[in-house]
Amino acid sequence: MSSVLDLFRLDGKVAIVTGASSGFGVAIAEALAQAGAEVALGARRADLLAQTRDKVLASGRRAVAVPTDVSDPAACQAFVDVALAELGRVDVLINNAGVGAAVPALRESPEEFQAVLDVNLSGPYWMAQSAARAMTAGGAIVNVSSIAAIGSLGLPQAAYSASKAGLIGLTRDLAQQWTGRRGIRVNAVLPGIFETEMTSAWFAEKFDEQLPRIPAGRGGTPAELAATVLFLASDAASYITGQTLVVDGGRTIL
Numbered sequence: 690m691s692s693v694l695d696l697f698r699l700d701g702k703v704a705i706v707t708g709a710s711s712g713f714g715v716a717i718a719e720a721l722a723q724a725g726a727e728v729a730l731g732a733r734r735a736d737l738l739a740q741t742r743d744k745v746l747a748s749g750r751r752a753v754a755v756p757t758d759v760s761d762p763a764a765c766q767a768f769v770d771v772a773l774a775e776l777g778r779v780d781v782l783i784n785n786a787g788v789g790a791a792v793p794a795l796r797e798s799p800e801e802f803q804a805v806l807d808v809n810l811s812g813p814y815w816m817a818q819s820a821a822r823a824m825t826a827g828g829a830i831v832n833v834s835s836i837a838a839i840g841s842l843g844l845p846q847a848a849y850s851a852s853k854a855g856l857i858g859l860t861r862d863l864a865q866q867w868t869g870r871r872g873i874r875v876n877a878v879l880p881g882i883f884e885t886e887m888t889s890a891w892f893a894e895k896f897d898e899q900l901p902r903i904p905a906g907r908g909g910t911p912a913e914l915a916a917t918v919l920f921l922a923s924d925a926a927s928y929i930t931g932q933t934l935v936v937d938g939g940r941t942i943l
């Protein structure tokens with residue numbers, strides 16, 4: 690007899706995870722593999738990527754590590770090609786790679802602004818294009834945006850906030866293009882405050898100021914974000930598309 694819990698499984702599916710060398714990407718890769726997926730892992734730092742691959746292999750699932758810079762469209766296509774060749778299919782894409790930047794707007798150069806958009810907004814689009822061409826009906830894309838798309842934490846983050854807000858627009862448009870025609874759902878998660886490589890310096894200095902404004906009374910853990918990503922990637926979310934799911938312990942309700 691089938692159980693509702695089966696809907697959260699990804700057995701027989703192949704998932705691509707970008708930004709899998711640290712932070713959320715490692716937790717997401719582990720969670721998808723625990724749910725039964727084979728995973729293709731991308732990021733620039735090959736040594737750390739290999740560590741994530743070895744963790745997945747140790748859990749009994751197949752995995753490939755593909756050093757990739759998502760700001761390069763050709764590299765995104767090559768990443769998807771390797772996933773297809775090595776693992777046989779593509780069912781899920783998690784667009785998690787991202788860079789943080791805090792530069793006062795009056796001082797930010799065109800190059801600095803563009804560099805953030807290239808990774809955080811264009812990168813997910815190139816990955817989605819390449820992956821969607823390979824996916825069949827039942828596929829799912831999850832974009833990792835941020836609560837910075839809908840509010841401010843008081844940092845000078847024009848490029849970051851714009852890129853993450855743009856990712857919400859991208860999510861909605863790809864959902865309307867691909868859900869009906871191709872059977873591919875596209876959703877976004879908006880994480881709040883989590884301690885990872887990206888935020889560790891800020892955490893040490895500023896987290897205590899934020900704490901009274903987080904109803905949950907703590908920062909999130911990468912495993913909590915990964916569980917939400919798994920939900921949206923799985924058939925448990927089969928009737929959800931074009932949506933944004935905030936994962937922030939309540940930070941944005943205050």
Ligand code: NAP
Binds near residue numbers: 787835881
């Ligand atoms: P992280 O540990 O710094 O991870 C960022 C990942 O993105 C790394 O694996 C990095 O790998 C990869 N990456 C960066 N530039 C890349 C590029 N050009 N090509 C391919 N991969 C690239 O930070 P994180 O917190 O886990 O961030 C993951 C995602 O969550 C990001 O999109 C971030 O904006 C978002 N987010 C985080 C928080 C938070 O509180 N931590 C909150 C909201 C949203 P390489 O350096 O090896 O390439």
